[in-house]
Amino acid sequence: MSEVFSEKVLKLIKKIPEGKVATYGQIAALAGKPQGSRAVAWLLHSCSESHKLPWQRVLNSKGKISFPAGTKLYRQQKKLLVSEGVEFGDGDMIDMSVFQWKKKVMPVKRASQKPRMFS
Template sequence: MDSRTDFTKNVIKMIKAIPEGKVATYALIAKLAGKPQGSRGVGWILHSSTHGHSLPWQRVIKSGGKLSFPDMSPEYLRQKRLLELEGVEFTNGKVDLRIYLWDKKPKNSSHFRPKPKKKKTR
């Protein structure tokens, strides 16, 4: 029997879905998982489930584009290095969310546009 809550399951699913080279904020993951005020819960789930679920933990960052760990700590340097290996760039210690924030749109959604209906001519 799976004792995880729906929120926990959704958080894990969302974190696994973040593509390489993109980041998501704790707040975005909470919102997508159905609990907009659940940012701290996302952090706890990420901390407790990363190894058991092989989560790409490095792709989850704070809303201002900063990493959660203290600047220049071993954890900070590891997360920064992992993101840089994926092509994420840092400017003044921050990730530009306008460039790297995951928007969770299906890959082909921008290419699909319904064809306009032809007007009948007499």
């Protein structure tokens, strides 16, 4: 995992507004690696405390908390989200159409290349 990607992920997670959530895949795509959702999860696991990340705002692609239901971390994440105004529906799913952070993936700008005939 590149240092640049890691830094982007940490900055993005810090920008998720209170009362909104994002998915691991969404953060990975915004950081430039759409297939990097596991790396996002690893960074959350290893850096949440040291970087004071709002880790509770990152969910799986189904709009659910990834910790097993009923565990201490599951209850803690749910409590934090509820305190921020996030509502849980049936099956403890969050309505992503309402609560998902709407940050858009910006296309990568590439330098235009002129064809070279003799290089």
